[in-house]
Amino acid sequence: MEYEKLEIGMYDSLGKTVTESDVVIFAGTSLDVNPLHLNEKYAKTTMFKGRIAHGMIGAGLISAVLGTKLPGQGTIYLSQNLKFIAPVKIGDTITAKVEIIELTDAKKMVKLRTTCVNQDGVLVIDGEAKVLKK
Numbered sequence: 001m002e003y004e005k006l007e008i009g010m011y012d013s014l015g016k017t018v019t020e021s022d023v024v025i026f027a028g029t030s031l032d033v034n035p036l037h038l039n040e041k042y043a044k045t046t047m048f049k050g051r052i053a054h055g056m057i058g059a060g061l062i063s064a065v066l067g068t069k070l071p072g073q074g075t076i077y078l079s080q081n082l083k084f085i086a087p088v089k090i091g092d093t094i095t096a097k098v099e100i101i102e103l104t105d106a107k108k109m110v111k112l113r114t115t116c117v118n119q120d121g122v123l124v125i126d127g128e129a130k131v132l133k134k
Contacts, residue, residue: 019090113126
């Protein structure tokens with residue numbers, strides 16, 4: 001979408017069920033082989049009582065919304081802050097949502113609230129992103 005068509009309050013989202021393959025592939029790609037993500041026996045001894053997905057898998061869904069839906073193609077990611085509120089388990093369905101909260105016309109900069117919720121509506125990630133949209 002062109003910058004001139006963007007408005008404060010516009011939003012879009014994308015959902016995905018996190019699979020075993022997602023976690024294993026992400027671990028291999030990122031080199032984050034923390035046993036909390038990969039070893040059920042170990043993970044059961046933690047506060048989570050079982051394996052959890054990498055938080056950045058949810059962050060990747062936010063990136064997907066920004067780059068493919070809103071603002072869409074040609075978006076340049078400038079910054080992102082994230083708070084990981086609750087764990088994501090394998091099998092959870094995560095919906096990433098972005099909402100425009102500020103537009104800076106002189107720079108064509110867009111500030112968005114970025115969130116992920118699970119299938120129960122529980123907020124798992126909260127943050128803000130700044131992007132350029134030419």
